[in-house]
Amino acid sequence: MADVIIIGSGPAGVSAALYTARAGLNTIILSMGSGALAKAEAIQNYYGFSSPVSGQALAQAGIEGAKNVGVHFETGEVVGVGFDENLIVETAAQSYQADFVILATGSPRATPRIPGIEAFEGKGxxxxxxxxxxxxxxxxxxxxxxxxxxxxxxxxxxxxxxxxxxxxxxxxxxxxxxxxxxxxxxxxxxxxxxxxxxxxxxxxxxxxxxxxxxxAYGVAGSTALARKIGAQIDGNKIVVDENMATNVPGLYAAGDCTGGLLQISKAVYEGAKAGMEISKLARKIR
The missing domain is CATH 3.50.50.60 (FAD/NAD(P)-binding domain)
Incomplete structure (x- = not known):
């Protein structure tokens, strides 16, 4: 049983983990490894770097920083999110329980370009x-x-x-x-x-x-996982409030999956916001 499970090890997920772990919450990040950030050759529009930095270096620095404050990283393909007495995250190998879950796997994968898929959504x-x-x-x-x-x-x-x-x-x-x-x-x-x-x-x-x-093409992204538990979706983005909370109690989303500006700075902010709000709520219920 974890306090917080974060799905995704990109800027949004790692940023959230920094806040929840520093607040004393048992935090696990589940991911399939490197995401989109690690594939970027050079980044020169992010605060704090006088010269371009590779996406791989920036991603690894973030992960190492999170590990240093006690965040646990586990590799696994998340295939479902549900609810029993607690939130449940299912991977291909096992199930996890947590009080809070943050969806932070980035923007949704494209639907296969097969004629008829979009036309028959909700009709089969x-x-x-x-x-x-x-x-x-x-x-x-x-x-x-x-x-x-x-x-x-x-x-x-x-x-x-x-x-x-x-x-x-x-x-x-x-x-x-x-x-x-x-x-x-x-x-x-x-x-x-x-x-x-x-x-x-x-x-x-x-x-x-x-x-x-x-x-069920490829790997389940944040939007697909949100659908499974009944979180509100608007097109290809997850609907969240000003605190990054979805309509499902305990479930948050941050980063590209919430739409808007697809930038590292936005993902880091939303992760921080989700992490801070969860930390506040956890103090109240303990």
Missing amino acids: VSYCAVCDAFFYKGKNVCVLGTGEYAIHEIAALQPVAASITLLTNGEKPSAELPDGVMVNTTKISAITGDDRVEKVQLADGTEIATDGIFV
């Missing part, structure tokens, strides 16, 4: 199996993805769906599939139907009849 195309599985009881569904995130969605669908087909859109599955799941690795041409999703058209000219498609 879903981004949250935990939310929508009930509506597909006894029906045939597809999951679009290749890795642990897709497997997590499949697990939520298996108790209710009549059949599940994993669509990899031309890629190889990167995770072990549960028994009973069909796999189709053919490239997807389009998703079609009248008022709702009815078929997946494949590049080889064949079609798959389906009642719904669950998009």
Whole structure:
């Protein structure tokens, strides 16, 4: 049981961790490793540097600073966020419980550019199996993805769906599939139907009849995780108040996932704000 779990080790997540750890809160950062900042060749518009600094150097300096004040870093792919008596963060390997969670994985990944996905959102195309599985009881569904995130969605669908087909859109599955799941690795041409999703058209000219498609492409970003727990979303950004809190008690978001200026300075500010507010609340409830 942690006091605070932060998903993402970029500027927003590390900035938040500096404040919560210094306030005496047991703080864990979960991430898949280097994010977008580490890929930047040179940064010369950030306060405090007289000459350009590499993104990798800046990211590593931030992480080392957080470790020095007691922040714990763990590597893992987060596939879900839920709520029992406490907030629960699920990785591909285990589950964590915490009083507070901060989503800070950066801007959401692009939806696969497949004709029909956006047109059928809410009409057979879903981004949250935990939310929508009930509506597909006894029906045939597809999951679009290749890795642990897709497997997590499949697990939520298996108790209710009549059949599940994993669509990899031309890629190889990167995770072990549960028994009973069909796999189709053919490239997807389009998703079609009248008022709702009815078929997946494949590049080889064949079609798959389906009642719904669950998009679990790549790694679950902050927006996808927020959807799973019922946090308010506006387009591709998470809605937060002036304290970086979402509408879900104990759940915060910071950085690129909240929209606005996609800059390090903005991410650091929002992380600091979230960390300070959580520290204040934790003192009140202890």
